[in-house]
Amino acid sequence: MLRKADQWKDYACIDAGDGEKLERWGDVILRRPDPQAIWPKDERFALWRQADAVYHRSKSGGGNWEYRKKIPEFWTVSYQDLTFKVSPTGFKHTGLFPEQAANWDWMRSLIQSCPDEEIRVLNLFAYTGGATMACAAAGAAEVVHVDAAKGMVAWARENRDLCHLEDHKIRFIVDDVLKFVEREKRRGRTYHGILMDPPSYGRGPGGEMWKFEKEITGLINACTEILDEHALFFLINSYTTGFSHIVLEDMMKVLILPEHPGTLETGEIAIPIEHRDLLLPCGIFGRWQRNA
Numbered sequence: 001m002l003r004k005a006d007q008w009k010d011y012a013c014i015d016a017g018d019g020e021k022l023e024r025w026g027d028v029i030l031r032r033p034d035p036q037a038i039w040p041k042d043e044r045f046a047l048w049r050q051a052d053a054v055y056h057r058s059k060s061g062g063g064n065w066e067y068r069k070k071i072p073e074f075w076t077v078s079y080q081d082l083t084f085k086v087s088p089t090g091f092k093h094t095g096l097f098p099e100q101a102a103n104w105d106w107m108r109s110l111i112q113s114c115p116d117e118e119i120r121v122l123n124l125f126a127y128t129g130g131a132t133m134a135c136a137a138a139g140a141a142e143v144v145h146v147d148a149a150k151g152m153v154a155w156a157r158e159n160r161d162l163c164h165l166e167d168h169k170i171r172f173i174v175d176d177v178l179k180f181v182e183r184e185k186r187r188g189r190t191y192h193g194i195l196m197d198p199p200s201y202g203r204g205p206g207g208e209m210w211k212f213e214k215e216i217t218g219l220i221n222a223c224t225e226i227l228d229e230h231a232l233f234f235l236i237n238s239y240t241t242g243f244s245h246i247v248l249e250d251m252m253k254v255l256i257l258p259e260h261p262g263t264l265e266t267g268e269i270a271i272p273i274e275h276r277d278l279l280l281p282c283g284i285f286g287r288w289q290r291n292a
């Protein structure tokens, strides 16, 4: 199944090609690498030459932003009732993955479909909290936001304030995801919604190694033990290249369905390209939801 993040007003992927994408973030136009965009760009399209900032990869790894116009250090973009801080960061990122709006919409509609239930959500590898804010705004009773990076959790708190969700129960936790889930298991806590957006490689705050193909089975297994018997959803998102969404479907069939009967949908997420009738692929998702 293909799910498109096509409801944005403050963000657009204007064009993509030759390993780059050209994006509008509010009033700012950024040009940055995208390894999926291997088709030719439209060279005649003048906006490619009018980007406010361009990210250049360096041969020694990493890279840097070249500012062609003066842009603010950070600014905000809104998605529906949510507002997020964006900023060009050291590693070509902006602090937001706009394609995730496709997943936010799905979780929001599930949470909103049961207004009389107390829905506790666990967001793992939660980064700057796009999904955290979407679930809290949808009416989740509690959202627990876990990420290894202190700076990302601080950014997520800023996003909470920008979204005016200060009076919602959001717990911000700097921890290794697996350690946290195991601790929750010992405490007997359960969640009605669990979502994870694991990177290919990462580190916990204590240097704990995360490698997608090595760790993912253990983490899903541990999560199934804290998935409430009345759970609503379980979402896995992945950007790790080389894995088909069928891998996620098989993993979820083997690891989740035996103890938690429900419905699975897996597929790809994409962002429409404004200038031409093309789509930018942005990774895979696996969604479990309880049977109606």
Ligand SMILES: C[S@@+](CC[C@H](N)C(=O)[O-])C[C@H]1O[C@@H](n2cnc3c(N)ncnc32)[C@H](O)[C@@H]1O
Pocket (backbone or CB within 6 Å): 095, 096, 097, 100, 125, 126, 127, 128, 129, 130, 131, 146, 147, 148, 149, 152, 175, 176, 177, 178, 196, 197, 198, 199, 201, 202, 203, 204, 205, 208, 209, 210
């Ligand atoms: C790909 S980003 C997640 C994007 C996010 N879900 C979103 O849509 O905004 C990966 C995040 O995982 C975190 N991370 C990596 N290894 C971790 C670990 N072992 N425990 C906790 N967080 C980890 C990083 O700090 C980073 O913020």
